[in-house]
Amino acid sequence: MRLTLLAFGLLTLATAAPAQDLDAARRLAQQAIIVDTHIDAPGALRKRWADLGEEQPDREFDYAKARRGGLDVAFMSIYTSAAQDADGSAWQVAHQMLDSVEALAQRHPDRFALLTSPKDVERLRQGGRVLLAMGMENGAPLGDDIANVQRFYDRGVRYITLAHSAANRLADSSYAAEKPWNGLSPFGKQVVAEMNRLGMMVDVSHLADASAWEAIRLSKAPVIASHSAFRHFTPGFERNISDALALAIAKTGGVVQIPFGTAFISxxxxxxxxxxxxxxxxxxxxxxxxxxxxxxxxxxxxxxxxxxxxxxPRTSTLAQVLDQIDYGVKLLGIDHVGIGSDFDGVDGELADGLRSVADYPNLVAGLQARGYSEADIRKLLGGNLLRVWAAVEAAADPARASSGQ
The missing domain is CATH 1.20.5 (Single alpha-helices involved in coiled-coils or other helix-helix interfaces)
Incomplete structure (x- = not known):
């Protein structure tokens, strides 16, 4: 069936799907806890500021869209580039992005709240707030100082993607031809141990396979891939996760979060x-x-x-995202798959029907059409990630020091 988009981004079937089916998907999206582990709103704010407490037509994440889509927990990506690592500005940029997220919550306390623990989700989301958690994409801001892991934890960072588009001080990148560490660096191994101690999720998205394997092996807590599609559909594309690595993540109790970007699913x-x-x-x-x-x-x-x-530019479809989820569920089981969209991070090159945070009901409708139960859809939308986050927190050192929490 051919898919078209309505003005608000909600999907309708060209062959006139029953309205009650879409209504049921919208209701479930509002009732379930939706957790998206990768939204690049802070990077978009650095390029051009906008008040995300109000509807912004050129943004994929803002409060109005989030409420229409049913989004509850949005992990804000604190992304720094390989170039910023090279010129020494990554630490500064990361703190600026954290400031921007904090400012958003302070400007609109009735619409947003900062989230640092899964224990606080139910309390903080009361009144329709969208909860802003933080994930650091690229460990470059840590520099050479292991104490920076604690410092960023104290600022609210709850996962770190160890590397991004180039090898850094911690690990090798999937994109780079050269792999200087062939795993984790000595410092990268220290960082994983410190993240475990503090209760930060170790994220292996973007990593070269050898680096991902070592991070999974060394972590004493469940591991995540915050926004990684399955390499099964894109042979030779190391950026996407292999079946063997995905199974190893599931064995830790972790979760693979599926992105919506065309570059990952096409x-x-x-x-x-x-x-x-x-x-x-x-x-x-x-x-x-x-x-x-x-x-x-x-x-x-x-x-x-x-x-x-x-x-x-290429195109991709909602069906391709659903195929990724189906594959992950068959490979790993229903408890080890979730969503990490990459909204605001792929220059609008997203699957048709999943163009902004208003569009999660389209995903729900697709899952319902493929026969997923309500309980399983709730797991995929956020239940699995919250379970993993709680397990990572529970595995942390109870005596860990904190200057900011």
Whole structure:
């Protein structure tokens, strides 16, 4: 059946699906606790500020959309790039992003609240608040100081994606051709142990396989993949998780959170993304060589001008997201799959029908149509992640010190 979008982003079937089916999906989305482990609103705010307490037509996350979609817990991505790691600004950028999330909650205490423990979800979401939790995407802001894990914990960070698009001081990236650590660095091993001690979730999304394996092996608490689709659908794309790694995560008691971005769920788009990262790394290395020789470097904008026309945007569908969930449930069991959309983080290249946080009811309707029970849908929407978070918290050192909690 062909899918079209209504103005509010809610899906309707071209062959006129019964209105009561969509109404039932909306009701369940409002009643269930929805936890999305990866929303890049802080990065979008750094590019152009907007008051997310009000509806913003150019944002995929804001309060009005979140309430329409039934979102309860939004993990704000505290993302820093490999370039910011290289120039030493990652620590500063991370704190600025944390400030922006705190400011949002302070500006609209009736609409948002900061969330640092799964124990507080029911209490804080009363009155229709959207709860803002924090996940750090890329461990670069930690620098070389293990004490920074505690400092960011005290600021509310509850998971760390150990690396992103390039190897850092902790781990290797899935995107990079070079893998200097072939696992975790000595510092990365210390960071995993410190995260376990504090009760922070260890996130292996974006990691090279060897790094992910070592993080899973070393962690004494359940591990998550905060926004990783299954490599089964995108052979050769290391950014997506292999079956063996996913099974190892499930064995820890952890969860694999499925993203909605086209680049992760479309084989063609995944191939484009992998090729782009490799080409960009080669371009940067060429410029570094030129610079070392005292020669003029190539214009940075030239790379994008040459790349974009040869690689037009791809499309993806809600059905492809549902296929990912089906595959994960069959592979891992219903208790080990969830959602980590990547809203505001993929330049709008998202599955049709899942364009913003208003659209979770479309996902619910699709799950209902595929025969999932209400209890299982509640697990997928957020119950599984909250269980894992609680287990990580319970495994923490009860004597851990805190300067901010």
């Amino acid at each position: 084989p063609e788009a995944a191939a484009d993304m992998q090729a782009r990262y490799r080409a960009r790394q080669a371009f940067n290395q060429h410029n570094a060589n030129l610079r070392a020789q005292g020669l003029p470097v190539l214009d940075e904008a030239a790379f994008e001008r040459d790349w974009a026309p040869q690689h037009p």
